[in-house]
Amino acid sequence: GEDVEQSLFLSVREGDSSVINCTYTDSSSTYLYWYKQEPGAGLQLLTYIFSNMDMKQDQRLTVLLNKKDKHLSLRIADTQTGDSAIYFCAESRGTGGFKTIFGAGTRLFVKA
Amino acid sequence: NAGVTQTPKFRVLKTGQSMTLLCAQDMNHEYMYWYRQDPGMGLRLIHYSVGEGTTAKGEVPDGYNVSRLKKQNFLLGLESAAPSQTSVYFCASTPGGPNTGELFFGEGSRLTVL
Numbered sequence: 001g002e003d004v005e006q007s008l009f010l011s012v013r014e015g016d017s018s019v020i021n022c023t024y025t026d027s028s029s030t031y032l033y034w035y036k037q038e039p040g041a042g043l044q045l046l047t048y049i050f051s052n053m054d055m056k057q058d059q060r061l062t063v064l065l066n067k068k069d070k071h072l073s074l075r076i077a078d079t080q081t082g083d084s085a086i087y088f089c090a091e092s093r094g095t096g097g098f099k100t101i102f103g104a105g106t107r108l109f110v111k112a
Numbered sequence: 113n114a115g116v117t118q119t120p121k122f123r124v125l126k127t128g129q130s131m132t133l134l135c136a137q138d139m140n141h142e143y144m145y146w147y148r149q150d151p152g153m154g155l156r157l158i159h160y161s162v163g164e165g166t167t168a169k170g171e172v173p174d175g176y177n178v179s180r181l182k183k184q185n186f187l188l189g190l191e192s193a194a195p196s197q198t199s200v201y202f203c204a205s206t207p208g209g210p211n212t213g214e215l216f217f218g219e220g221s222r223l224t225v226l
Contacts, residue, residue: 008152031213042116042202042217043155088154092213098145098162098170100213104154 004103006089011109018076020106022089025070029091032065034074037086037105046087047074076108084110114138118203118218125193125225133188133221135203142208144186145170145215146178148199155202161186163208193225 006022024032030051035043049056049063049072056063062075076083089103116137125131135144143162147155147170157170161180175197177189186205190197200222204215 004154033214035215040219042204042219043215044217045214048212048214098143098157098160098168100215102154102156104152 004089004091004101006087006103006106008104009107009109011111012079014079014081014110014112016079018074018079018083018108018110020074020076020087020089020108022072022074022103023070024072024089024091024101026091026093026101027067027070028093031092032063032072033088033090033092033100034061034063034072035088035090035102037088039085043088079108079110081110081112084108116203116205116216116218118201118221120221121219122222123224125190125223127194127225129193130189130191131193131223132190133201133203133223135186135188135218137184137186137203137205137216139205139207139216140183141205141216142183143206144180145204145206146176146186146188147202147204148172149202149220150199158188158201190223193223195225197223198225199223 004024033048034046036046037043060077064073086105088105092100145160146158159178164183203218
C-alpha cells in the first residue's frame with residue numbers, strides 16, 4: 001500500500017522542542033515533505049528533503065530521514081505558540097503532485 | 113500575489129443539489145489538483161489535470177466531475193450532492209517540468225451537505 005502514517009496529536013510546552021514522526025512505505029520516494037496547516041487555511045510547504053539526504057536543517061527546523069526504516073521526523077526547536085498547527089508528512093515519487101501521498105496530519109498543541 | 117484562489121469558501125447544500133467549486137491560479141502552473149480533507153484521513157486526491165483540456169481521476173473521484181477549459185482555472189462539480197461529500201475541499205497547483213513537487217494550496221472551501 002501507499003500509506004503515510006503519523007500520530008494525530010502532540011502537546012508540548014512553549015520553549016521545549018517538538019518532534020513529529022512519520023513512517024512511509026514507498027522506498028522509491030524521491031522527495032519527502034512537511035506541510036503546515038494553520039486554522040482555517042490551506043497547507044503551506046514548511047520544508048522538504050530529497051531522498052538521498054539524511055538530514056536538513058533550516059533555522060529552528062531539523063528534518064531527519066532514515067531510509068532504511070522509512071522514517072521521517074520534524075524537530076522544531078524552541079517551540080512557540082505560533083507553531084500550533086497541523087503538520088502533514090507527505091511523500092512523492094516524482095515531480096507531479098498527483099504522485100504525492102499525505103499522512104493524516106499531526107495536530108501540535110503548544111501550551112504557554 | 114493571489115496564488116491559488118477558491119470560491120466559494122463556504123456552502124451548504126441539500127442532498128441532491130448540484131454545485132461547482134472554482135479554483136483559479138495566477139502562477140502559470142501546468143498542473144492543478146482537487147483534494148478533499150476529512151478528519152483523521154489527511155488529504156485525498158479527487159481529480160487532477162496536467163494541462164489545459166486534460167483531466168484525470170485521483171484516489172476518490174466518484175460523485176465528482178472536473179473541467180480545465182482554461183489553464184488558470186480548474187472547476188470541481190458535484191452533480192447530485194450526498195452527505196458523504198461534506199468535507200473541506202482544497203485546490204492546489206504545481207509548475208510543470210522538473211521541480212521539487214511543492215504543492216501550492218488555496219485556502220479551502222468548506223461544503224456541508226444536509
